[in-house]
Amino acid sequence: MARPPIPTAVYVLLVVRRGDRFLLVHERNYDQPWYLPAGRVEPGEDPISAARREALEETGIPVEVTGLLRVEYTPQPDGSLRLRIFLFGHPADETPPKQVPDQESLGAAWVGLDELERYPLRSDVVREVLHHVSKGGPVYPLSILSPEGSRWDHA
Secondary structure, eight states: OOOOOOOEEEEEEEEEEETTEEEEEEOSSTTSOEEOSEEEOOTTOOHHHHHHHHHHHHHSOOEEEEEEEEEEEEEOTTSOEEEEEEEEEEESSOOOOOOSOOSSOSEEEEEEGGGGGGSOBSOHHHHHHHHHHHTTOOOBOGGGSOOTTOOTTOO
């Protein structure tokens, strides 16, 4: 007898780097802190497309997703599972961060590590992952994140 699938919520978080600066979002929710471009993967959407969509919606900047930083999981008390996929990328062009608030965010900014203390962050994870990337921590190829059934000889 087949077991029922485990309900799973998948979220993407994107580290966008331009030189020595990182793209942060001024959130509308959670008491309006600053965070990485992030959001839930919609039904039928792949994580890379979700990351590009969320970045554009929240920051106004088109991005190229180029690597995978980490995948985290959290079993939930109701038996479901939460996955967080941390991705890495860079801006696709010179579009400046949005400055006019809308339903997605209050705005966005390019921030250096030396400026982080001026930004109330939603989580220390932001600081940790930005330091990881700035110190040359591993960024894995996107081929690690593949749709089920993908061929193994095209790594």
